[in-house]
Amino acid sequence: MATILEIEDLSVHFPIHIGTVRAVEDVSLNLEEGEVMGLVGESGCGKTTLGFSILRLLRPPGRIVKGRILYHGQDIVQMSEKEILSLRGRKIAMIFQDPLTSLNPLFRIDQQFIETLLTHEKGLHKRAAFTRAGNMLESLGISPERLLEYPHQMSGGMRQRIMIGMGLILSPDLLIADEPTTSLDVIVEAQFLDLLNDLRKQFNLTIILITHNLGNVAQLADRITVMYGGTIAEVGEANAIFDNPLHPYTQGLLSSIPNIKLDKPKLKTMPGSPPDLVNPPSGCVFHPRCPYAKDICKVQKPETFSKDGRLVSCWLYG
Amino acid sequence: MKNLARYIITRLLLTIPMVFILLSIVFVVLRVMPGDPVSSMLGGHAPERVIEQKKEELGLNRPLSIQYLDYLWQICRLDLGESMVFKQRVTKAIAEKLPATIELTIFGILITLFLGVFLGAYAADRRRTVQDYVIRLYGIVVYCIPVYWMGLMLQLIFGIWLDILPISGRTSPRVFASTFEKTGLYIIDTILVRDFSALGDVLIHLVLPAFTLGLVLSGIFVRLTRANMLDVLRADYIIAAEARGIRHKKIVYKHALKNAFIPILTMMGLQIALLMAGAVLTETTFSWPGMGRLLLERIYLRDYPTIQGVIIMIALIVAMASLVVDIIYAIVDPRVRY
Ligand SMILES: Nc1ncnc2c1ncn2[C@@H]1O[C@H](COP(=O)(O)OP(=O)(O)OP(=O)(O)O)[C@@H](O)[C@H]1O
Numbered sequence: 110m111a112t113i114l115e116i117e118d119l120s121v122h123f124p125i126h127i128g129t130v131r132a133v134e135d136v137s138l139n140l141e142e143g144e145v146m147g148l149v150g151e152s153g154c155g156k157t158t159l160g161f162s163i164l165r166l167l168r169p170p171g172r173i174v175k176g177r178i179l180y181h182g183q184d185i186v187q188m189s190e191k192e193i194l195s196l197r198g199r200k201i202a203m204i205f206q207d208p209l210t211s212l213n214p215l216f217r218i219d220q221q222f223i224e225t226l227l228t229h230e231k232g233l234h235k236r237a238a239f240t241r242a243g244n245m246l247e248s249l250g251i252s253p254e255r256l257l258e259y260p261h262q263m264s265g266g267m268r269q270r271i272m273i274g275m276g277l278i279l280s281p282d283l284l285i286a287d288e289p290t291t292s293l294d295v296i297v298e299a300q301f302l303d304l305l306n307d308l309r310k311q312f313n314l315t316i317i318l319i320t321h322n323l324g325n326v327a328q329l330a331d332r333i334t335v336m337y338g339g340t341i342a343e344v345g346e347a348n349a350i351f352d353n354p355l356h357p358y359t360q361g362l363l364s365s366i367p368n369i370k371l372d373k374p375k376l377k378t379m380p381g382s383p384p385d386l387v388n389p390p391s392g393c394v395f396h397p398r399c400p401y402a403k404d405i406c407k408v409q410k411p412e413t414f415s416k417d418g419r420l421v422s423c424w425l426y427g
Numbered sequence: 428m429k430n431l432a433r434y435i436i437t438r439l440l441l442t443i444p445m446v447f448i449l450l451s452i453v454f455v456v457l458r459v460m461p462g463d464p465v466s467s468m469l470g471g472h473a474p475e476r477v478i479e480q481k482k483e484e485l486g487l488n489r490p491l492s493i494q495y496l497d498y499l500w501q502i503c504r505l506d507l508g509e510s511m512v513f514k515q516r517v518t519k520a521i522a523e524k525l526p527a528t529i530e531l532t533i534f535g536i537l538i539t540l541f542l543g544v545f546l547g548a549y550a551a552d553r554r555r556t557v558q559d560y561v562i563r564l565y566g567i568v569v570y571c572i573p574v575y576w577m578g579l580m581l582q583l584i585f586g587i588w589l590d591i592l593p594i595s596g597r598t599s600p601r602v603f604a605s606t607f608e609k610t611g612l613y614i615i616d617t618i619l620v621r622d623f624s625a626l627g628d629v630l631i632h633l634v635l636p637a638f639t640l641g642l643v644l645s646g647i648f649v650r651l652t653r654a655n656m657l658d659v660l661r662a663d664y665i666i667a668a669e670a671r672g673i674r675h676k677k678i679v680y681k682h683a684l685k686n687a688f689i690p691i692l693t694m695m696g697l698q699i700a701l702l703m704a705g706a707v708l709t710e711t712t713f714s715w716p717g718m719g720r721l722l723l724e725r726i727y728l729r730d731y732p733t734i735q736g737v738i739i740m741i742a743l744i745v746a747m748a749s750l751v752v753d754i755i756y757a758i759v760d761p762r763v764r765y
């Protein structure tokens with residue numbers, strides 16, 4: 110399989126008045142064509158920031174301070190404004206957490222579709238764009254007549270489907286879905302994940318699925334990246350990670366989800382709180398909460414080790 | 428649509444008590460104020476007997492309550508009465524002056540909106556840059572400047588020093604009273620008779636007063652637009668639009684501005700009274716023969732019926748304008764249903 114995205118030593122900082130938020134620090138990650146990569150981690154660990162960086166959507170003061178993001182070998186970080194504009198929506202799409210607020214309330218659905226289409230396909234006829242939008246809705250199980258409605262006339266699940274339809278209308282090959290189901294109820298969520306799975310095959314999509322719901326990831330993801338405090342703790346096959354988490358943080362994360370299959374529910378919460386990214390702990394960012402912390406963890410950042418086909422950043426495996 | 432019609436009718440009916448209350452206040456205040464139409468007409472040295480006779484004639488010697496009820500009854504018959512100082516129907520006096528005020532305020536609003544909204548949006552887009560600080564400073568300064576002073580300064584700069592713009596009146600003296608008979612809105616009248624040199628003359632006279640009014644009020648709108656735009660630019664749908672590759676300019680001036688415009692419209696509705704007040708002052712500064720100057724002149728003369736008539740008219744304009752604003756609101760925002 111070919112590599113679609115290669116992130117190399119990426120750091121993203123937010124200089125603010127009290128210091129610099131190191132939201133993403135030295136992150137490296139490879140994405141193979143056609144896979145679904147689950148990106149999990151506690152709130153504030155830098156998932157959204159990483160997603161935004163890939164499309165260069167960071168808001169000031171956020172800035173990529175170092176590293177490369179190679180999309181089919183081209184460095185997104187170095188691209189001109191024009192190049193990045195033609196990538197957004199056409200090659201790489203992103204959908205967001207809250208479908209209720211992700212559509213502009215003052216424009217009809219068809220207007221938002223048509224604008225997206227005409228932005229990238231100059232010279233396309235409005236009527237043709239309208240038809241394409243209608244077909245897209247139909248394939249998402251929404252009647253094309255609803256194109257003429259405004260976002261507030263639709264349910265949350267419908268809006269999220271419309272968001273993804275708008276994302277996919279130009280057949281991009283990479284989709285970044287930032288907690289797409291967080292604000293949906295359980296049934297709609299399940300339907301949406303099914304849909305995502307279908308679309309993935311239909312469009313031959315590579316997906317980065319950002320979530321803190323490990324259930325979603327288990328259902329959909331081929332591989333999982335676990336982030337902690339702006340860094341990557343562990344990357345590997347989803348099944349392998351669920352069966353045998355290597356990084357102590359991953360272990361903690363997995364044991365903190367309720368498991369109904371177990372006779373004795375062992376629901377543990379991890380002690381401590383997420384790190385302060387302005388003054389991150391020395392050495393390994395996880396060491397203050399780590400039950401296995403050694404001396405070296407306090408002074409030196411862990412290297413990334415390869416074990417059982419997985420990548421894990423922890424001195425336990427050095 | 429049926430709901431909208433019902434809403435409009437309700438709003439119109441609500442203006443009746445509003446006008447009634449306003450009118451009662453004006454009625455009392457005018458009569459509590461020292462001076463009356465007769466002494467201002469005849470001067471301080473007229474013999475007592477003449478003054479008394481004149482007062483009797485105008486009904487000013489009757490008890491206040493009777494005068495009040497009488498006036499209300501007259502209003503209910505949609506009759507604004509006759510001036511106490513000149514032989515002139517109040518409606519006629521108003522009809523002569525109203526178009527001038529309408530022309531001035533419409534251009535004032537346009538300038539205010541244009542400057543306020545675009546500067547505010549631009550400042551929000553360029554947040555924390557030099558342009559942003561300059562525009563914010565402009566907003567504050569302009570907001571603090573009294574209308575008079577702004578008018579005088581513009582007259583001084585453009586009328587006297589640069590000598591490129593007229594500083595008073597609606598037209599040059601040489602112009603053609605007969606041209607302006609149809610609507611009294613000089614711009615429309617001159618276009619109707621295809622007299623384009625007169626149109627030019629009318630427009631050039633409009634520049635300074637309209638800018639005075641427009642600049643002063645634009646301060647509020649700069650600040651309001653900027654604040655709203657900053658909010659809107661943070662919204663999810665803005666990032667989502669950006670993620671679809673839509674150009675930044677289009678996002679700011681189409682997607683964001685349309686959303687930011689909704690609270691601005693609300694503000695417009697509330698500011699119309701202020702705009703009318705500004706218009707009164709502007710008219711005085713620029714000898715603009717509109718309702719504002721009419722009002723001021725007749726206040727000096729204590730011409731009760733005309734003053735009351737003008738106030739009613741202004742109240743109705745304010746009510747109408749805010750109704751129009753509400754209707755625009757319903758058109759812009761699909762979520763609004765009455
Ligand atoms: N505009 C900003 N200014 C300063 N700090 C920011 C800004 N945006 C994000 N951050 C910081 O960057 C870090 C990563 O935030 P990010 O939104 O990427 O986390 P996340 O993993 O997506 O969290 P969540 O699960 O809550 O969405 C956080 O510590 C956050 O406080």
Ligand SMILES: [Mg+2]
Binds near residue numbers: 156157158287
């Ligand atoms: Mg997030």
